[in-house]
Amino acid sequence: MAETKKRKGGVSRRQFMKAAGTAAAATSIGANIIIPGRSGAASKKLRILQWVHFVPPYDVWFNKKFAVEWGKKNDTEVTVDNIGVAGINARAAAEVSAQRGHDLFLFNWPPPTFEEQTVDLKDVYAELEGKVGKPIDLGVKSTYNPKTKKYFAFSPSFTPDPVNYRQDLFGKVGMPNGPKTWDDVRKAGARLKKEFNNPIGIGLANEIDTGMAMRTIMYAFGAHEQDANGNLTLNSKNTLETLKFVKALYQEAMTAEVFTWDAASNNRAMIAGKISLALNAISITRTAEKDNPQISKLIQLTKALQGPTRAIGLEHVMQCYVVWKFAQNIDGAKKFLVDYTTSFRDAFVAGEFYDFPCFPKTVPDLTKLISNDPKAHPPDKYKVLDDVLNWATNVGYPGYSTAAIDELFGTWVLNVMFAKTASGKSTPEDALKEADTAAKRIFAKWKQKGLI
Amino acid sequence: MATPERGASSQAPAKSLGGLLDRPEWLGPLMIGPAVLFIVLVVGIPFLLALYYSVSDISMGDRTMRFVGLKNFIAVAGTSNFQTSIVNTFVFAIVSQILVIVFGTALALALLREFRGKWFIRFLLLLPWVAPISLGTIGWLWIFDSTYSVLNWALEALGLITPQGWYMWLGIPYLAMGSVIAVHVWRILPLATVILLAGLSSIPQDIHDAALVDGAGYWRHLTQITVPLIRPIMLVAGLFGLVFAFTDMIVIFVLTRGGPYDTTQVLSTLAFFTGIQGGDIAEGAAIALFLFPMLLAVAIGFLRVARRAEVV
Numbered sequence: 001m002a003e004t005k006k007r008k009g010g011v012s013r014r015q016f017m018k019a020a021g022t023a024a025a026a027t028s029i030g031a032n033i034i035i036p037g038r039s040g041a042a043s044k045k046l047r048i049l050q051w052v053h054f055v056p057p058y059d060v061w062f063n064k065k066f067a068v069e070w071g072k073k074n075d076t077e078v079t080v081d082n083i084g085v086a087g088i089n090a091r092a093a094a095e096v097s098a099q100r101g102h103d104l105f106l107f108n109w110p111p112p113t114f115e116e117q118t119v120d121l122k123d124v125y126a127e128l129e130g131k132v133g134k135p136i137d138l139g140v141k142s143t144y145n146p147k148t149k150k151y152f153a154f155s156p157s158f159t160p161d162p163v164n165y166r167q168d169l170f171g172k173v174g175m176p177n178g179p180k181t182w183d184d185v186r187k188a189g190a191r192l193k194k195e196f197n198n199p200i201g202i203g204l205a206n207e208i209d210t211g212m213a214m215r216t217i218m219y220a221f222g223a224h225e226q227d228a229n230g231n232l233t234l235n236s237k238n239t240l241e242t243l244k245f246v247k248a249l250y251q252e253a254m255t256a257e258v259f260t261w262d263a264a265s266n267n268r269a270m271i272a273g274k275i276s277l278a279l280n281a282i283s284i285t286r287t288a289e290k291d292n293p294q295i296s297k298l299i300q301l302t303k304a305l306q307g308p309t310r311a312i313g314l315e316h317v318m319q320c321y322v323v324w325k326f327a328q329n330i331d332g333a334k335k336f337l338v339d340y341t342t343s344f345r346d347a348f349v350a351g352e353f354y355d356f357p358c359f360p361k362t363v364p365d366l367t368k369l370i371s372n373d374p375k376a377h378p379p380d381k382y383k384v385l386d387d388v389l390n391w392a393t394n395v396g397y398p399g400y401s402t403a404a405i406d407e408l409f410g411t412w413v414l415n416v417m418f419a420k421t422a423s424g425k426s427t428p429e430d431a432l433k434e435a436d437t438a439a440k441r442i443f444a445k446w447k448q449k450g451l452i
Numbered sequence: 453m454a455t456p457e458r459g460a461s462s463q464a465p466a467k468s469l470g471g472l473l474d475r476p477e478w479l480g481p482l483m484i485g486p487a488v489l490f491i492v493l494v495v496g497i498p499f500l501l502a503l504y505y506s507v508s509d510i511s512m513g514d515r516t517m518r519f520v521g522l523k524n525f526i527a528v529a530g531t532s533n534f535q536t537s538i539v540n541t542f543v544f545a546i547v548s549q550i551l552v553i554v555f556g557t558a559l560a561l562a563l564l565r566e567f568r569g570k571w572f573i574r575f576l577l578l579l580p581w582v583a584p585i586s587l588g589t590i591g592w593l594w595i596f597d598s599t600y601s602v603l604n605w606a607l608e609a610l611g612l613i614t615p616q617g618w619y620m621w622l623g624i625p626y627l628a629m630g631s632v633i634a635v636h637v638w639r640i641l642p643l644a645t646v647i648l649l650a651g652l653s654s655i656p657q658d659i660h661d662a663a664l665v666d667g668a669g670y671w672r673h674l675t676q677i678t679v680p681l682i683r684p685i686m687l688v689a690g691l692f693g694l695v696f697a698f699t700d701m702i703v704i705f706v707l708t709r710g711g712p713y714d715t716t717q718v719l720s721t722l723a724f725f726t727g728i729q730g731g732d733i734a735e736g737a738a739i740a741l742f743l744f745p746m747l748l749a750v751a752i753g754f755l756r757v758a759r760r761a762e763v764v
Contacts, residue, residue, distance in 0.1 A: 089512075089728050089729055090728050092512075093512055093728055093733070096512065096513070096515065097515075099515075113511060113512040113513050113730075113731025113732075114512055114513040114731075115513050116513040116514045116515075117513050117515075118513075197616060204712075204713075205709070205711045205712065206708070206709040206710050206711040206714075207709060255620070256620040256623040256624055256712075257598035257599075257620050257623055258623070259620065259622075259623035259624075259711060259712035259713070260596070260597075260598045260620050260621070260622035260623035260628075260708075260711070260712070261598065262593075262709070265597075265598060265599070268597075268599050268600065269598070269599045272599050272600070274599050403511075403513075403731060406730070406731060407726075407730035407731055407732060410725060410729030410730040410731070411533075411725045411726055411729065411730045412709075412710070412714075412725065416533070416713050416714050419711070419712060419713035420713045423712065423713060425713060434532050437531075437532070438531060438532070438533070441527065441531065442730075445527075445732065449509070449511060449514065451513075
């Protein structure tokens, strides 16, 4: 009988199912068998999720030094998971949906839409204020909701967004120290494009850098998405003027490549020597120092450019930690934030000055550090950022980074408004009207949800 | 001798798992069960969840869902970027599917013939399908890159364009739409070709021989014999491709993110930007599901036509 059920030289159906079942069971528990649990090493656990830092040595310092040493001091097993920037929101949504995940979650922009899922971090701010003084306005406006009076996130640092320009080229058009005003950029840009085939490179695409750059110009022209109280003010004469300026800037000093860009395109174009100016973090110069030292010497930085109303720049990246309400180790997460911020000087150095402190006193010798960087050409290249805490501002200025501001940013409403105007697809008036309609709907929606 | 034994065995009460596995009426459902479970878990439940999200006011941070009826659908339908996205979606899906069917049929006909190195051509053809799509699309991103475009470099090397005349493949609306369609066709073509190849292989050789004897020329043979006979499978390939083109977002997300100025924005990318980046999951779900009734109708229509053609 047994012979009839068994294929020649093969296995019976029953044997196959048994083998498959055993294999499946072994696979599911395999990891636990092969890798012994480490739970005995520490009495507590802290799980941190961070995006992969733009400066790789920072991750090495954070993951292998700071987190490990903090864990030892606090009898905690610290796990750090790093993911790509593009996956942050989707990952956060997944954790919220599952109501489980990491104790500390780092966004690289303010996450006000997650407010109802996060712990109020006012005690972290209060403790740090006692230890290292007050945070800068930018940090508070990116993490606090004045409507609900809650700190939905905590920001230890931000990344400045200075003007990167080619000193050699600007020198040829009479601006060896770079442009000082937006009008300078337009005038010099027109000549640089025409005479040297080296246009200005400010993005007009559906990506983060464009969102930042367009807001920088808007704020310098006195145009804003909202006022200090969070009321929508996009539809204004100043916004119209900004649109007309960007259209002229594009037509006179840029090319259609700016419509194609992603967040790294301006880095690539600048380092390849194809453009003469970009708004970006110091990732351009840091990458150039490693990959193309010759061009690195030609790229210099300058402060926020003067517009008709003011000289102002945006943060390029806002480091915003949240502690989920469903986190397993809320107290540990808060303590980690306090300790990390208190020793932020080490992070500042490890990140090669990419991240600047939101609590200025944590890096008391900031000016001295950035004034003499052996990797920079010249060594005081980054000294221009010594007063960045005074001119960097948040998305949503002069108000707070609210949920409405976040959706307006994340759905590229202003990027499209500027790109349509610059390309000539829409008149400035029509593009503004369309964006204002979208903004009104977004503001009304979040107001109804009680978050603004 | 074996048959009565098996019959007797199946009538006897199953006392063990092994006994159950030997009975076809149990083994069949057991074998298909994981597949059904998989579909229910990864397709069915998320789909039902998305349906519910679309008629609720759920947001990224607020998980308490209140029923709001069709409010989200009405709200998004009135926005200009949604209307642009609808038009773009149809252009993207229909043009890419026409190209896929035309090129797929041509390739399948070519691969039906015997020639040296056929296996290698088949291998190359399947590469876009088996390679991770995000990886492949990133490769295309470099091909279309404004600074390092291999395509522009080649055109310049051939003397067809000047250094100042580089095409901004992803920066001019019609070039950008053409580029995303081209990449989508590149991606879907292998699947369509394999499906069509299977269809062509199933046509009995004597039908071709009879047509040859009757003096049918190439085009007559193709349009009056080959295409009608593979029409059911062609419709299935078209249906797969169409649904894929209407719902997939990877190619556009990686290459243009809807740009330049929303001229390649499609419903799937708009849903992502609204729901995940913008935080409004309810509206994102509404945008994603907007075309579901139409796609369902198209799928039913296609399958009916395919079935009728099969019967004929």
